[in-house]
Amino acid sequence: MKPNSKFEVLIVExxxxxxxxxxxxxxxxxxxxxxxxxxxKEALEYLDDVAVEKQKIxxxxxxxxxxxxxxxxxxxxxxxxxxxxxxxxxxxxxxxxDDNKRALEYPRVMGFYAKxxxxxxxxxxxxxxxxxxxxx
Amino acid sequence: MxxxxxxxxxxxxxxxxPFPCLLLEPVQDKFYxxxxxxxxxxxxxxxxxxxxxxxxxxxxxxxxxxEQNKLRRKLxxxxxxxxxSNSKIECLRCEFTASQGENDVQFWSIENIxxxxxxxxxxxxxxMAKDETAxxxxxxxxxxxxxxxxxxxxxxxxxxxxxLYSLDxxxxxxxxxEGLAKLAGLPQEELINQSFxxxxxxxxxxxxxxxxxxxxxxxxxxxxxEFISAQGEKLLxxxxxxxxxxxxxxxxxxGIAKDRTSYRLIEEELYRNQKKFQALVHxxxxxxxxxxxxxxxxxxxxxxxxxxxxxxxFYIGKSAFDFIHPDDKDRVLQDFSLLDSEKHVKIDAFRVxxxxxxxxxxxxxxxxSLDDPYVEGIVVxxxxxxxxxxxxMQIKQLYERYTLAAEATEDLIYDWNLETDEVIRFHKSNGxxxxxxxxxxxxxxxxxxxxxxxxxxxxxxxxxxSLQDPEKTSLKTQYQFRKADGTYAQIIxxxxxxxxxxxxxxxxxxxxxxxxxxMQNKSALKLANKRFSYAMKATKEMIWDWNIEQGHIKRxxxxxxxxxxxxxxxxSVENIWFEKITDExxxxxxxxxxxxxxxxxxxxxxEEYCFVKKDGSRAFVIDxxxxxxxxxxxxxxxxxxVLDVTESRRMLREIKKQNEVLREVxxxxxxxxxxxxxxxxxxxxxxxxxxxxxxxREELVSLIRTSAxxxxxxxxxxIKKTESxxx
Numbered sequence: 001m002k003p004n005s006k007f008e009v010l011i012v013e014x015x016x017x018x019x020x021x022x023x024x025x026x027x028x029x030x031x032x033x034x035x036x037x038x039x040x041k042e043a044l045e046y047l048d049d050v051a052v053e054k055q056k057i058x059x060x061x062x063x064x065x066x067x068x069x070x071x072x073x074x075x076x077x078x079x080x081x082x083x084x085x086x087x088x089x090x091x092x093x094x095x096x097x098d099d100n101k102r103a104l105e106y107p108r109v110m111g112f113y114a115k116x117x118x119x120x121x122x123x124x125x126x127x128x129x130x131x132x133x134x135x136x
Numbered sequence: 137m138x139x140x141x142x143x144x145x146x147x148x149x150x151x152x153x154p155f156p157c158l159l160l161e162p163v164q165d166k167f168y169x170x171x172x173x174x175x176x177x178x179x180x181x182x183x184x185x186x187x188x189x190x191x192x193x194x195x196x197x198x199x200x201x202x203e204q205n206k207l208r209r210k211l212x213x214x215x216x217x218x219x220x221s222n223s224k225i226e227c228l229r230c231e232f233t234a235s236q237g238e239n240d241v242q243f244w245s246i247e248n249i250x251x252x253x254x255x256x257x258x259x260x261x262x263x264m265a266k267d268e269t270a271x272x273x274x275x276x277x278x279x280x281x282x283x284x285x286x287x288x289x290x291x292x293x294x295x296x297x298x299x300l301y302s303l304d305x306x307x308x309x310x311x312x313x314e315g316l317a318k319l320a321g322l323p324q325e326e327l328i329n330q331s332f333x334x335x336x337x338x339x340x341x342x343x344x345x346x347x348x349x350x351x352x353x354x355x356x357x358x359x360x361x362e363f364i365s366a367q368g369e370k371l372l373x374x375x376x377x378x379x380x381x382x383x384x385x386x387x388x389x390x391g392i393a394k395d396r397t398s399y400r401l402i403e404e405e406l407y408r409n410q411k412k413f414q415a416l417v418h419x420x421x422x423x424x425x426x427x428x429x430x431x432x433x434x435x436x437x438x439x440x441x442x443x444x445x446x447x448x449x450f451y452i453g454k455s456a457f458d459f460i461h462p463d464d465k466d467r468v469l470q471d472f473s474l475l476d477s478e479k480h481v482k483i484d485a486f487r488v489x490x491x492x493x494x495x496x497x498x499x500x501x502x503x504x505s506l507d508d509p510y511v512e513g514i515v516v517x518x519x520x521x522x523x524x525x526x527x528x529m530q531i532k533q534l535y536e537r538y539t540l541a542a543e544a545t546e547d548l549i550y551d552w553n554l555e556t557d558e559v560i561r562f563h564k565s566n567g568x569x570x571x572x573x574x575x576x577x578x579x580x581x582x583x584x585x586x587x588x589x590x591x592x593x594x595x596x597x598x599x600x601x602s603l604q605d606p607e608k609t610s611l612k613t614q615y616q617f618r619k620a621d622g623t624y625a626q627i628i629x630x631x632x633x634x635x636x637x638x639x640x641x642x643x644x645x646x647x648x649x650x651x652x653x654x655m656q657n658k659s660a661l662k663l664a665n666k667r668f669s670y671a672m673k674a675t676k677e678m679i680w681d682w683n684i685e686q687g688h689i690k691r692x693x694x695x696x697x698x699x700x701x702x703x704x705x706x707x708s709v710e711n712i713w714f715e716k717i718t719d720e721x722x723x724x725x726x727x728x729x730x731x732x733x734x735x736x737x738x739x740x741x742x743e744e745y746c747f748v749k750k751d752g753s754r755a756f757v758i759d760x761x762x763x764x765x766x767x768x769x770x771x772x773x774x775x776x777x778v779l780d781v782t783e784s785r786r787m788l789r790e791i792k793k794q795n796e797v798l799r800e801v802x803x804x805x806x807x808x809x810x811x812x813x814x815x816x817x818x819x820x821x822x823x824x825x826x827x828x829x830x831x832x833r834e835e836l837v838s839l840i841r842t843s844a845x846x847x848x849x850x851x852x853x854x855i856k857k858t859e860s861x862x863x
Binding site: 015017018020021022024063064092093094095096114115116117118119 | 815818819825830
């Protein structure tokens with residue numbers, strides 16, 4: 001089967017083990033490309049490069065990261081031309097309800113999950129109306 | 137022979153004469169009876185034979201003054217004999233003793249007629265006696281009558297209080313009585329020949345003179361005029377003048393002067409009395425009427441117009457009972473019927489309708505004057521007592537309220553009549569007062585017997601002094617009173633002293649309160665007050681009490697303590713408070729307060745603002761007030777407290793700041809802790825699913841161990857940090 005090149009998953013996570021765990025879980029569920037970056041800044045740089053080529057990019061965003069945290073990333077990508085192509089799902093170790101509420105106030109944030117993503121969470125994310133049509 | 141010749145032709149006449157006659161023959165100085173006629177025999181009761189030859193005069197032994205009469209008879213005979221002419225005793229009074237005790241009086245006229253011979257010598261005397269008794273008695277009676285009339289006339293003339301007089305044509309007094317002399321103020325004799333003119337009052341002189349002239353001209357005159365007595369006293373006299381006519385001309389006038397001075401005074405008094413009566417009946421406030429026995433009005437005073445607004449004429453001919461309230465009618469009729477047997481009846485208040493249809497209460501006194509020919513009816517005197525009845529009803533209501541009020545209070549209310557020493561007590565509890573039954577409480581001397589013996593003497597003295605001091609109008613005493621269970625209650629007795637016009641105490645009306653519990657609570661209250669006072673000293677709250685109507689405000693001592701300012705003498709809201717509120721808050725607070733006061737619904741006001749203290753520093757305060765309003769909703773008073781929250785606000789800010797930091801720390805720590813945990817959970821999921829991903833099972837276990845160690849290390853660090861904060 002030929003990989004879907006128009007859809008991509010970007011994991012923005014500074015914890016290497018967690019990011020790998022998430023990547024492993026996602027790769028088992030879809031045939032699209034799954035990339036990992038360490039923080040918000042790297043994520044922006046990556047997206048600035050590749051987003052133009054993609055129809056939709058699912059971003060699994062951690063909040064507490066070095067260099068640029070998740071909040072700053074969300075603020076920064078607002079002005080980006082590809083903003084509408086992004087589907088952001090916050091995956092964080094925070095259990096604070098305030099963080100949950102705050103995150104969902106961003107227009108492109110479609111979900112909020114506590115780390116680590118469990119097996120049953122993956123279908124919920126992929127079945128999101130903005131994601132599902134891009135999965136071959 | 138000669139004598140017989142002389143008499144023969146006349147003897148028959150002699151015998152027939154209708155009155156007693158004797159023929160007497162003079163012999164020497166005596167006169168012998170020669171013949172007596174039938175009438176003489178009848179009157180004397182003797183026979184002729186017994187009479188003949190006897191010496192005249194013969195007298196009856198029953199005759200009084202017989203000798204005197206005998207002599208008069210003899211002298212008369214002697215006179216006739218000697219003079220040869222008739223002699224006569226016109227009236228000889230003969231009084232005889234009668235068998236019934238009352239003397240028999242007879243009056244006789246005795247005439248002696250000498251009978252002469254041819255030589256003219258008196259040879260016989262015809263003695264004729266005529267009974268004049270009836271004529272004499274009649275004459276005496278007439279004389280007496282004349283005398284009486286004369287005396288009466290004299291009395292009438294002289295003693296008449298009216299002035300009787302006669303004047304000549306010039307107006308000089310010809311005669312006058314005592315009455316006129318008295319009126320003129322001069323003796324009778326001084327007035328004779330004096331003119332009446334000096335006694336005329338100048339104002340009536342012309343009229344008087346004119347009337348006198350008319351009377352002299354022959355016309356009777358009656359007039360009233362003023363005269364002045366010799367003593368200068370003014371007299372009003374009614375004068376009647378009648379001309380004295382005689383021999384075809386008028387010689388003067390008779391006059392009668394009646395003193396009308398007092399009469400006029402009486403007339404004036406009578407007029408005044410009539411006026412008074414009219415005023416009383418028609419202008420007074422009483423309704424006066426005369427009813428027939430059937431209750432129909434015969435007379436009604438005009439006062440009905442003022443009292444009931446209905447003219448008196450409206451009632452005439454109508455039944456009084458038709459105007460009485462239906463509920464009162466039977467009672468009034470019953471009372472009215474009592475007038476059959478009683479002269480006066482009082483009819484208790486009943487209602488009659490006035491012109492506006494309102495019922496007025498009237499009280500009536502009725503008198504039966506049916507026998508009085510000037511009245512011939514029932515006189516009723518009614519008075520409008522509506523205000524009195526209404527007042528009475530109000531008093532009744534007040535009394536009921538008073539009783540209810542007395543029943544409602546815990547106090548024992550009493551009304552002590554000091555004059556009769558009777559006490560009326562009210563207490564709501566049926567069980568009486570302080571455990572005593574009502575009957576026990578009402579017992580005389582009960583009260584005195586229950587007062588604590590040690591306090592009784594002083595209490596009596598206080599009561600006595602207070603009652604004796606006319607300036608004292610109230611009395612308050614406190615004493616111990618023995619309850620029914622034997623314990624003592626603390627009593628406070630407050631009373632008003634009612635005094636008469638002389639200042640003497642006549643009643644004592646008061647309330648007795650059992651304040652035992654109050655007294656027990658008093659010490660607790662004292663303690664609580666002390667605590668409150670200490671608390672107020674310690675608090676940072678300043679209490680204020682603003683009299684809005686009078687525009688001044690009282691502040692508690694905390695004002696100086698908290699804000700450093702002294703309390704000014706004339707503390708108003710404007711000049712003390714607002715000027716010390718910071719510029720940025722002042723208008724907001726002023727407007728907020730104004731709006732709260734103006735809105736009649738708002739009771740509470742609260743504002744927070746900055747206040748500049750005397751030392752120039754700023755105090756952040758919470759100012760709260762409770763607004764008291766009058767019935768119209770106008771704010772009249774406001775009581776509140778200002779709390780200096782500068783310190784607490786500062787602390788709050790610090791706490792908030794610290795909380796923020798802590799929150800951040802916690803957030804970070806949560807993430808730090810959660811990171812290895814999340815990792816652990818993910819790794820454990822893989823291990824559980826036996827899907828090891830890019831790791832072997834051993835690598836997974838090693839990663840799990842590393843993550844667990846990391847968690848452990850992180851927690852250890854947190855504990856260390858916490859311990860350092862607490863220190």
